[in-house]
Amino acid sequence: MRRSHPSVERVEAALAAAGTPVEVVWFDEGAHTAVAAATALDCPVGAIANSLVFTLDGEPVLVMTSGAHRVDTAFLGKRIGGRLKRADADTVKAATGQVIGGVAPVGHPAPLRTWVDTALAAFPVIWAAAGHAHTVFPTTFDDLVRLTGGTVTAVTLD
Template sequence: MEQHQHADALPDSAQRVANLLSELKHDKPVVMLSSAGRTSAEAAAGLGCSVAEIAKSIIFRRLSDDAPVLVIASGSNRVDEAKVAAQVGPLGKADAKFVREKTGYVIGGVCPIGHAVKPVMLLDQDLFRYDSVWAAAGHPHAVFNLTAQQLQAMTGAPVADVALVPVAPVESIPQAN
């Protein structure tokens, strides 16, 4: 497996993900990008794929119990907090300290698996439009490739509509006569 050949080249957090993927019998290696993939656009540019093929991990804080809520969304989608809250309960913002404590990862490198505290999860239905997607592998420069089906199998996350649908400006809506 390629993961073992590159083992000493990976930062500790990315190596932890590589080990988890190996345990899960995942056949794709963790790939290090030459520049950070902190945003979906940066990751897509580094990988030569579309922004929509980036499976971004967004962490929220559930207000009722302070639980981490992980939404794995297509990189081209903005997450609709109201849609997520309707499924998991009222949400608050998760700051960098909360993200690090609850996931074990830094913002920009939050992997969908291997969290310090098991998060409440939702998986964006739009990810299933693509043959494969790229997810963060525990470090802002580290990613791995998989299918949306594999992502669902690894996480057990329910598939949901989480995308914010852009509202058309008022002047572009046709007027009824």
């Protein structure tokens, strides 16, 4: 039986429209963290592409970071030219149509300016949330950059 959720359907539609239809993987248990997703997938935590919403001088933006990193907001804000702050749950939902823990890199009401962590390039397959905390989909670094229109950058000094 195929599982479904409106946010996941929007992600699947966005991926298909971009020429990248994929099979979304559903977890029986939620994978709200990179560690939980990596454990469920039996992959390195660094191969989990966290979709994190911040505000850059008040504008919602997306940072795709390796699950092995925490975004250094001072470092990245200086690098991209503004004040970067973690978005609250209401801002995340309004900007993406998805809730924290399941935010996908695509399928949002409108495109978000996006930055993609250079560390994700080290993995041949990376896993991103598919619009719900119980879902992920496989992709590659190059496809993630293409799908999001993201700018590749380091997100931390480490």
